[in-house]
Amino acid sequence: MKFKSNTLRKWSRAVHRDLSFFFSGMLLIYAVSGLVMNHRDSINPHYIIERKEYTLPAGQLTGAEKITREQVLQLLQPLGEEDNYTKHYYPKPGVVKVFLKGGSNLVVHLRTATAEYESVRKRHVISEMTKLHYNPGRWWTYFADAFAVGLILITLTGIIMLKGSKGLWGRGGVELLVGILIPLAFLFLF
Template structure:
């Protein structure tokens, strides 16, 4: 069988198409979680933290008379009675209540000011972000296959077009720009 550039382009299109569809889900997962990871200073990929400040309108007992039942009554409006673990007093008039999952309630018994911090896991984004930390040897194999697949997709994509739109024309200029721009950021910014 004679090798020709038309045959190369035909096979490149088929391989490019099939690998692109196969890896497109992984590419979306990496892209979405990558955006979240790039903004970790303002978006926690693993948890949402809800902070609520309010004033308790009922009388509160002193530290010596604070019981578990009284604390559970304070947790009821927050929907956290089932998550109570313990409470303690870091100061004479300040009570801190610990809840399952990392949430907590801080209450000033004198002023009746309360601060609730609810911590809730982000299951989907958190799981996607964990993939950036290489969670196991099985993932290393898939990530390596993904990287090789992206290389093949890139090479077949460059081989598909000929003429001034291909690698020897506009495509080549765009390809070089795609290399130069990240290098500029790496070395100069």
């Protein structure tokens, strides 16, 4: 019996080690993107959005109720956005909203000569990583399933690798039980 348990532990170490190395990259990607997704209220995983308020130079648009496309392009020059102009309209009297390529925009208050610029830029790496949580395709489903099976095998081999007071019948078993009870408590008590 001792020979079989030692052989099982030896194979468990090998499987645990090799699968851990193989899936560690995926585990890191899921962990980082999962953290970002858990905090979507404070960080947008897909875009960097920056807002800037400023006062227009004295005399620019003084007393204007409507402005031309050329005047809008002049307003966009200091922002470096003149080539990104798509259209503008008046959501209410004395206010012009300018739409720019990529989702950025400029709101100009003609009466107070103030403006609010909202810059929207794509957040590349994190955005792509979070897409993996939404199952982007059939081939990804196969890899994600293999990843899930790999995690199960890593867990099971980790559980049986150690024996004695640090193994399943000692401290390891207590930690395993606590690790099961915490998510169950969140599911059923909170």
